[in-house]
Amino acid sequence: MTATLYAGRLTHTRRAPLHRVFRHRLYVWLVDLDDLPTYPRWLRPFTGIVPSDHFDGPDRPLRAHVDAWLRDQGIESAGGRVLMLTSARVFGYVFNPLTVYWCLTPEGDTASVIAEVHNTYGERHRYLLRPSSTGRARTDKTFYVSPFLEVAGEYRMCLPVPRERLALTVTLVQDGRPVFSASLTGRHRGAGPRDVLRTVLSHPLLPQRVSLAIRLHGIALWLRRLQVFPRRHAVRTPR
Template structure:
């Protein structure tokens, strides 16, 4: 899409996230919420009564909280330039949860980066774990959004830091469809999907999303912890978070690194 639709130039997706563990098998986990697709050069300008419902702050998305980067776009440009990718005046689309009612937790934020002619240059997947760590992955472009990468970052306490991810992260349009598979020793042990239907972002769409999914940003974090307690009680072994992955800056330079499997 050349220009995102709606009065705010953004899209809101009513989304459902599903986690399926197959080795050892466990009941599927599902969570509903909503996600934003925004152009980093044209972040939504909300009227002041609605601003508590959505804010896009650099400290919520950058590699570290003290980098001093003035905007998310400038931080992404800096990150890509450090790894030899020059966007120039190309566009960057970001899929994420916005800070709402003073809180945000994004297990995964995805950036689709284009050159000045609109051609895809790369995708950046930014992972946050519940220990405060952040990790970025620079992924090569693919017409179908497909990529694979070794696992290199602690996300779930019920999987060690090993194995390989196969992912499908196509740039969304009217519909959103992301998939991440984790494979260990030749077997698929975990699959995460995000599916959704988009609508142009505006006051009515935001109010509808906020009323349908109240406290959605806190609910994500609470559901992850609740799910973790149930898995622990079911007898799954726990793999502690390595100290290096706690509050880890998202500075990964290679194009083949982890995409999250929460």
């Protein structure tokens, strides 16, 4: 089985105009899009990875969706594996603040990375990245995520392919200073049926709880009278 679970922590740090830290224990999946895991019927309510949670359009495998999207950007498939870091559905519900796709060459090098951002309004946006050998990349912020952060500035990301450890960071820089950062860290676990059962029991109803926690965090910021930036239009599947 090529799938892997990482159990760890999500940390959001707001640096301006006030300092506030949000932390949550979680787990995420790393899967090969050409070899998605299958589980016994009794585990499937906890392991759903569904193409429609990431792409609209024809009902086809995730790998086909990724290759088609890359072609729309003028890029042919690198010819190697595509690794996807994501959350799975639990009892039919999923919340994926960030899904990352590493598009590899046949030699295992990273040709490109897709960072797919989901917000709490049911919208999503994909950033095409050309990271350095250490996984570092930059891109302008063009998608509305939080009502407390303007759609402006630059994301500075560090997205190395996970190995034994998972360590991703995204920092939003506006007017020359970091105003927000998010980090996702974790340690490798197996993804056999026993590993999955142990992980979901230690993190019950994970996507539901993460979604609720983020909304409660937003209410706390609103009560602090933090400036709200209106959401002007919805974006579902941008090119």
